[in-house]
Amino acid sequence: MSSVRLIARLDVKGANLIKGVQMEGLRVVGDPHERALRYYQAGADELIYMDAVASLYGRNSLVEVVSRTAADVFIPITVGGGVRSPTDAHRLLRSGADKVAVNTAAVRRPDLIAEIARQFGSQAMVLSVEAKQGRDGRWEAYTDCGRERTGLDVLDWVRRAQDLGAGEILLTSVDREGTRKGFDVALVRAVASAVSIPVIASGGLGTAAHMVDVVREGLADAVAVADALHFDRLGFADLRAASRAAGIPVRMV
């Protein structure tokens, strides 16, 4: 069967790799391309670049980083943050991205999902969802790094996005992002059960056990890791070893 994917997620601000804590504070961690190359060599299955300040400046500035990375990193690259139109998507895909991740622009105009899927294929159209649990136990979708409410129920939203042609869901828990306390497994399971397209769980991984949990209980198809990687707490070898020990199929590197 298909292996569970281990994905390195890099949040970029200008030329710097940064790390956010609960989507609020930012710390500069290093050079994104250098890190991407290192993660590729360490066995990452895919890379995600998120432009952390795109919504502030109204554009996506990752074209150069993506272009440099694509020259020597030969695994799928997803780019998100500030993708507002098929033109934005085209620019990024041409510069080396294989997929674009869209959040805010899709919330504002859901037909954008269909437009990107039609022009570039569903496999290139990843819906990025930031989910925060409300008092009633349901999850609401947010934008702008968990700052802006949308009023959308996450489960309804992902179903609709799939119908419109999204090929994957990149699911981030606003509550768990940067905490290293584990994923919101109930959230991931609910979303994974609501759609038939792959779900990438993001936000909260602190130990390899968290990964095992979100795959086994959360039914995630892929796991995006940021914090643990960037601060050198955990490596891909650790994650693969733990997965294998738990009987989870992962790529043999």
Next chain:
Amino acid sequence: MRDVVVVDYGLGNLLSVARALVHVGGTPRITEDAEAVATADRLLLPGVGTFADGMNGLRARGLTEAVRAFAATGRPLLGICLGMQMFMEKGKEFGQHEGLGLLAGTVVAVPPTGTDGRRHRIPHIGWNEISAPDGGPLPGPLFTGLGARPALYFVHSFMAVTDDPERTIATCDYHGWPIAAAVGCGNLYGCQFHPEKSGPAGLRILENFLAL
């Protein structure tokens, strides 16, 4: 000389393929010119998208005959993903469509459930191990230098089924369903996976193709 013409028919991210070819010492030329395609030393047909769009893209540029003419020369031809699927006679994505007819076979949907009846993800996305259908080593020259079961990157919702099983030279398993991972006949090869996105293993496959 490791020249390779990469067919541009309007679909897919050609630059990824070109970058990977350069990385392994190739000299790719991206073109939609039928003459260049028909007379290439080596031809690569990439592709991401639907069968119908792919065939329409080729037809609109007068490239279907050019690719067929090239294939008839016996010089090396590699199809990737949709490129491989278009080698078949027909495709069943959104209706029935005619392919290039370089190999007898059909393109059909990847079944939405595993053989145990449980729904699985469509598209089939991710790294999957490929192996030779008879369980032996993967055949050279395309797979020279790789282990018995290398993992490669797949992303597709449709799959090629060759009429002659001998033409399917590698398969992968998707919850019980064997999927044609690679096809081959003479110097014609196809990969359902993306060698340009499959790390060192994929790069080795491209390198082997360039050595043909």
